[in-house]
Amino acid sequence: MADKLLGVLILTRHGDRAGFYQDPKTYTASGTAITPLGTKQEFQLGQLLRSMYLNASSPLNIQGMNDTLVNQNQIHVRADAGGELGVIYDSAVALLQGLFPANANYTQDLANGTDVQGALAGYQYVPIESVEPTNDVSLEGYTLCNTFNDATTAFYASAEFAQKKNETSAFLAMLPPYLDGRPVTLENMYNIFDFMNVQSIHNADFAKALPPTFLPQVRALANWHEYGVFTSANLDGAGNIAGRAILPGIIANLRSIANATDPLKFAYQSLAYKPFLSLFNMTGVAQAHPELAGLVNYAASVAIEVRQPNDGSEPVIRLNFKNGTDASFVTYPLLGGSGDVTISALANHVNPALVNSTTQWCTACNNTQDRGCGALAQAAAAALASAPAAHRHQPISPVGAGFLGAGLTVAVMLAMFAVLTFLGCLTIGRGKGKARRAGTPSSKSDHDEKA
Incomplete structure (x- = not known):
């Protein structure tokens, strides 16, 4: 049994946002914006993570991690800057405010004898790597991926899809009055759900007029639809491309946390919903727990803990998942097992399918023009x-x-x-992003630490 928590990797979906539209075949998305509710959801998630992992009295406290002023060597943050534009990046900013709140000790003595406190009562500027899909394919492996588009087209032409169309035609025929002119087809199911979900949250008249069973029914169809698009039965299938592209960075983070000579203790990636589907499929979580074979809610979070067993053997990992603001973290075994697994076991399981470089992505996606x-x-x-x-x-x-x-x-x-x-072309993983937040200098008491 593991007795020491070495660190944690956090994956979160963004918070509540305004509605948007994405092409049902290529998943090219239009821009949208985070809402005040979305920033609050992410901030509260950051506070929860702080209470779990940065609280000395918590059984999950990460030993050796600075819990007052952020030590930038101990944390690595990445945010997808793709189709949903600033929503995912802004979600990361809000979460980090809850994780590392303003600190009155963020001060500095100047040569003239004055003592200056940081702006906004000691607000902490945690660096965020903005991952632009045109420069780095790791967080949006499915964008402009021709084999993924072909797999989606094949799914829409399958006997399974035709059967689902036949089963749901009567229900879909009742939806046009509630969709403001959007196409009512099974292929367009995610956009149907997104519109109805956003309106149900933000439009009181719509929420009152919508029959109470409609949104759960649409959600169930969207779950089926998106899981069919963003997964494959084979690990190296095109539907898993989102997971195949993001997993190399995940495994690298986990290994860094497990390495006693590496200062990294807290890794965080702010994402869209798509990688969660592929990850749960590729790691066997969705097969063992079918309730996870679908969309994750706003501010959903995966916490992969890296633990050192008592016997000093290889560090192990444990996956915990919290599906939105009203849920609690639940532990889900990986790879069809019943307990923690080693990082090597996860890596060996997925390695044959991983997309480790832009060159591999170009080959896997049959693309000779885009993204480098x-x-x-x-x-x-x-x-x-x-x-x-x-x-x-x-x-x-x-x-x-x-x-x-x-x-x-x-x-x-x-x-x-x-x-x-x-x-200045592409990278996979810890590549350059177009935007990074300035780091927080060390405090007076931590002057000898690298900021």
Whole structure:
């Protein structure tokens, strides 16, 4: 049994937002905005996480983590800056205000003898890496992914989908009066649910007029629809692309937390709902608990704890999930087991399906143009074109082919690095984001710590 909590990785869905629309095939989304309710939900989630993991009297207290003024070496934060624009980033800002509230001890002595407190009564500016999908595919692996689009089209053309259409046609025919002209099709199910859900929260007249069973029925269909789109039976299936792209960063964070020489203790990623579906599917959680095979609520949170067993063996991980503001954290075993699993066990299970680089994503998504794939293709073509003519046209032995292949691989990689360096192209994982919040300097008492 684990007796020491080394740290935690937090994954959260954004808070309440205004409605938006996303293409039912490509999932290209229009912009939206976070609401005051959404910021409050995330702030309260941050407060809850603080009470659990940064409270010395809590049984889940992370030993050695600074719980007063943030130590930037101990925390790593990333936020998806894709289709829902500032909603996900703003959710991270609100959560971090609850996790690390303003601190009156955030002060500094100046040379003229005055003592200055930080702005907003000591507000703490925790750095947030803004993950732009055009620069980093890790948090939105499904965007502009041709194989994902093809898999979605195939799902819509399947016998399973046709059967569901037939079963639900009578119910869908009753929805147009409540949808403000939106297409009432099973393919458009998420947009139907999103409109009705947003209106039910923010429009009193709509909430009063909507029959009480309609929203739960629409939610159930949206759950089925989105799980069908964002999962695959095979780990390396196109439907799992959201999970396949985000898992390398998750595993890297978990390993950093488990590494006694690495200062990281708290990792946090602010996300859309899509990766949760793939993650629960790929880790066996949804299969064992079908209630998780669907949409997660606003401010839902996964907390993956890294624990050190009493016997000093390899650290293990434990997944806890809280489905929105009114729920509590519940532990769900990973990989079909009944208890904690090692990081190696998780990594070995998913490794064959992981998308670890932009190059792998371009191949997995059959894309030669977008998100840096065009630059990679040009670099490869340039490297091949620069190979000596004799190497390109003369037949060679299998042994010679092996040496030539190795040489061309090196040439291709060098050309790729040159082109990508020039263009400032993509990364996976801890890549550069366009926006980061300025860090909090150390306090007087922590002056010797790196901010």
